[in-house]
Amino acid sequence: MKEYKYEELLDRALKRLPGTKTSESRFIIPDERVFIEGKTTIFDNFDVICNYINRETEHVMKFLLNELGTAGKIERNRAIFQGRFPKEEVERQIQKYVDEYVLCMECKKPDTHIMKMDRVWVLKCDACGAIRPIMKRKG
Ligand SMILES: [Zn+2]
Structure with missing residues (x-):
């Protein structure tokens, strides 16, 4: 059985922590x-x-x-x-x-798409399902 040094164990422990660095930051x-x-x-x-x-x-x-x-x-x-x-x-x-x-206003995730709902352009979030109206600019 291999023996791990303290640093290695610490390193392994840190790697197992979910998203220690980037997951909370904004898009x-x-x-x-x-x-x-x-x-x-x-x-x-x-x-x-x-x-x-x-x-x-x-x-x-x-x-x-x-x-x-x-x-x-x-x-x-x-x-x-x-x-x-x-x-x-x-x-x-x-x-x-x-x-x-x-960006979704609710969960701040970028997993959204633009769609039309009752003649209004909305941004629908695929992550949390939130919907908000947007201004769809015309050319
Ligand atoms: Zn969302």
């Missing part, structure tokens, strides 16, 4: 890669972020253009905005989008 969005090129702002990993938050690129793009008050386009996996916007500004808008269209 973490991957780091946005944003840079300025001439007079435009490139959101380089736009598709990665949309995939991660499980929303259509078109919907996220419309939100960003509206909030940033500019024009832009989706090109392959990137979003390109007219004008120069610092990374922090884009991050702030993505966070706003997530708060409004992704």
Whole structure:
């Protein structure tokens, strides 16, 4: 029979504890890669972020253009905005989008989807079943 050192036992005990580090923290969005090129702002990993938050690129793009008050386009996996916007500004808008269209107000989980109920767009949580109305922006 193998003998364990105290550190090893401690290590094993800690590993068995459920989610000691991250489970309680809020939904973490991957780091946005944003840079300025001439007079435009490139959101380089736009598709990665949309995939991660499980929303259509078109919907996220419309939100960003509206909030940033500019024009832009989706090109392959990137979003390109007219004008120069610092990374922090884009991050702030993505966070706003997530708060409004992704996170459940009740349990704070991102396991939600947008659906229509009696002519009203709602955000339904797949984790706890909570429903809240949202503003579905039109193009
Ligand atoms: Zn919920």
